[in-house]
Amino acid sequence: xxxxxxxxxxxxxxxxxxxxxxxxxxxxxxxxxxxxxxxxxxxxxxxxxxxxxxxxxxxxxxxxxxxxxxxxxxxxxxxxxxxxxxxxxxxxxxxxxxxxxxxxxxxxxxxxxxxxxxxxxxxxxxxxxxxxxxxxxxxxxxxxxxxxxxxxxxxxxxxxxxxxxxxxxxxxxxxxxxxxxxxxxxxxxxxxxxxxxxxxxxxxxxxxxxxxxxxxxxxxxxxxxxxxxxxxxxxxxxxxxxxxxxxxxxxxxxxxxxxxxxxxxxxxxxxxxxxxxxxxxxxxxxxxxxxxxxxxxxxxxxxxxxxxxxxxxxxxxxxxxxxxxxxxxxxxxxxxxxxxxxxxxxxxxxxxxxxxxxxxxxxxxxxxxxxxxxxxxxxxxxxxxxxxxxxxxxxxxxxxxxxxxxx
Ligand code: GLV
Ligand code: MN
Ligand code: MN
Numbered sequence: 001x002x003x004x005x006x007x008x009x010x011x012x013x014x015x016x017x018x019x020x021x022x023x024x025x026x027x028x029x030x031x032x033x034x035x036x037x038x039x040x041x042x043x044x045x046x047x048x049x050x051x052x053x054x055x056x057x058x059x060x061x062x063x064x065x066x067x068x069x070x071x072x073x074x075x076x077x078x079x080x081x082x083x084x085x086x087x088x089x090x091x092x093x094x095x096x097x098x099x100x101x102x103x104x105x106x107x108x109x110x111x112x113x114x115x116x117x118x119x120x121x122x123x124x125x126x127x128x129x130x131x132x133x134x135x136x137x138x139x140x141x142x143x144x145x146x147x148x149x150x151x152x153x154x155x156x157x158x159x160x161x162x163x164x165x166x167x168x169x170x171x172x173x174x175x176x177x178x179x180x181x182x183x184x185x186x187x188x189x190x191x192x193x194x195x196x197x198x199x200x201x202x203x204x205x206x207x208x209x210x211x212x213x214x215x216x217x218x219x220x221x222x223x224x225x226x227x228x229x230x231x232x233x234x235x236x237x238x239x240x241x242x243x244x245x246x247x248x249x250x251x252x253x254x255x256x257x258x259x260x261x262x263x264x265x266x267x268x269x270x271x272x273x274x275x276x277x278x279x280x281x282x283x284x285x286x287x288x289x290x291x292x293x294x295x296x297x298x299x300x301x302x303x304x305x306x307x308x309x310x311x312x313x314x315x316x317x318x319x320x321x322x323x324x325x326x327x328x329x330x331x332x333x334x335x336x337x338x339x340x341x342x343x344x345x346x347x348x349x350x351x352x353x354x355x356x357x358x359x360x361x362x363x364x365x366x367x368x369x370x371x372x373x374x375x376x377x378x379x380x381x382x383x384x385x386x387x388x389x390x391x392x393x394x395x396x397x398x399x400x401x402x403x404x405x406x407x
Contacts, residue, residue, distance in 0.1 A: 192370045208395060226282060246286055
């Protein structure tokens with residue numbers, strides 16, 4: 001059996017970001033493609049049958065002995081997996097830990113002589129982070145029909161490449177993107193193991209937890225338009241500077257979230273256009289990530305922030321327009337599946353999360369659940385994200401125990 005740490009070591013040089021630190025592995029970048037090849041190789045080494053579906057999701061199948069795989073015997077399979085793409089300058093574990101643990105769990109099940117009574121698949125979902133095309137969990141949203149394929153085809157990356165173009169360049173037919181009934185029928189249960197992205201497990205003093213829920217979250221793009229002009233010749237009173245309005249909006253967002261219990265709101269990406277030191281920007285685009293356990297409160301936060309943005313923009317002689325990029329309501333994971341995981345991993349506490357996952361999208365279509373592995377820094381979406389080797393291996397054992405019980 002390969003340890004989870006040795007699997008992760010074998011990809012530790014892929015997609016390192018020498019500028020930001022950590023890893024940048026956007027979907028369909030050379031780094032993410034290398035990781036997909038690595039996954040295919042590792043899966044084949046284990047005798048799994050690897051296929052890529054029409055939405056670019058990788059499936060590695062362990063079929064029931066003697067089953068005719070074209071005869072519907074993959075329907076209702078037990079599915080586990082995660083993603084290999086990353087945020088810009090992300091950690092080594094967000095995504096790859098779940099994929100490596102799934103491969104290690106297959107090794108363990110084989111060592112134990114387990115004969116699956118239903119098919120088992122290890123999956124890799126593309127663009128979970130939405131770091132290239134803006135919509136998180138794009139692969140699972142396409143699979144389930146949670147995003148309209150036309151909308152997905154027209155998503156653009158920062159260089160103006162559409163998702164349709166990127167998909168075509170990577171062997172997918174953009175016309176065939178979208179809800180996939182055959183693939184959905186194959187998901188009997190879905191279990192995703194993931195690095196914990198906060199300090200929940202540190203506080204609980206536990207190496208592993210069973211996911212209970214994901215708080216609702218979404219992304220909005222705010223465009224503030226003003227008057228581009230010369231930094232030296234434009235008097236202060238003559239300006240319509242969208243950067244100044246953006247600064248007011250960012251402070252208002254922080255204040256609004258800080259005064260709403262359980263809310264989180266973030267501006268992590270901002271683009272002044274054209275972006276010159278001696279140029280008053282003509283336009284500023286910024287992206288707002290808003291999260292709250294109560295979906296109605298999330299909607300109210302968005303409305304409030306939109307109103308404050310319009311006011312701040314008007315005060316600076318600018319205009320503001322808000323567009324929604326993606327929204328996921330609060331998800332509670334399947335109660336029976338949670339119970340089964342807790343029986344398989346005695347003592348594992350339940351833990352809610354503020355992070356989004358493909359399991360949250362799939363939960364609307366099949367019983368879905370998650371396992372979290374302790375992150376001793378409590379930091380994620382950053383190079384400081386960490387998992388100790390022993391905890392990673394314990395995670396694979398816990399996942400194998402859970403899968404064995406569910407098979
Ligand atoms: C993904 O990790 C997210 O929560 O945005
Ligand atoms: Mn992430
Ligand atoms: Mn993730």
